[in-house]
Amino acid sequence: MTSPPFAESFDLEHAFAGVSEYWSPKVVAQVNDQYVKVAKVRGQLVWHDHTHEDELFYVLRGHLKIEYEGGRVVDLPAGSMHVVPRGTLHNPVADEECWIVLIEPVQTKHTGDVNSPLTKTIDAQLR
Numbered sequence: 001m002t003s004p005p006f007a008e009s010f011d012l013e014h015a016f017a018g019v020s021e022y023w024s025p026k027v028v029a030q031v032n033d034q035y036v037k038v039a040k041v042r043g044q045l046v047w048h049d050h051t052h053e054d055e056l057f058y059v060l061r062g063h064l065k066i067e068y069e070g071g072r073v074v075d076l077p078a079g080s081m082h083v084v085p086r087g088t089l090h091n092p093v094a095d096e097e098c099w100i101v102l103i104e105p106v107q108t109k110h111t112g113d114v115n116s117p118l119t120k121t122i123d124a125q126l127r
Helices: 012-018
Strands: 026-031 034-044 055-061 063-068 073-077 081-084 090-105
Touching: 012 026, 012 034, 012 055, 055 063, 055 073, 073 081
Parallel strands: none
Antiparallel strands: 026 034, 034 090, 055 081, 055 090, 063 073, 063 090
16 A cells, blocks of 8 residues: 655645545545544444554534443534544444544554444545
8 A cells, every 4th residue: 555645735624525425534644654534424433443543533513422332422512632542442423414534543444343334444545
């Protein structure tokens, strides 16, 4: 897998214009060994974890909830950021369309070791 060259700077809102499918992150930048991804989300993804990687969520528009084992829910309105610690089972949920930015290591699999119809490969996220 070879990373495409990324622009040195870009308009974050314009980056969302290239996202047409919910839960389909698109890589828009790389900072060292971290990808910056944009995604539009609605509904729920799938319960999963990332064994070796933390995952940062930044909510640009809308409202996101991160559900955790044991019933804990983190509410994230627009402008909020949240880090899901590595190895932590979680499920992102958005009742209405929500725009998020993800920052995570380049090797982070979309839904960890869980495969679902919504799972996207890293190669698909680079297109």
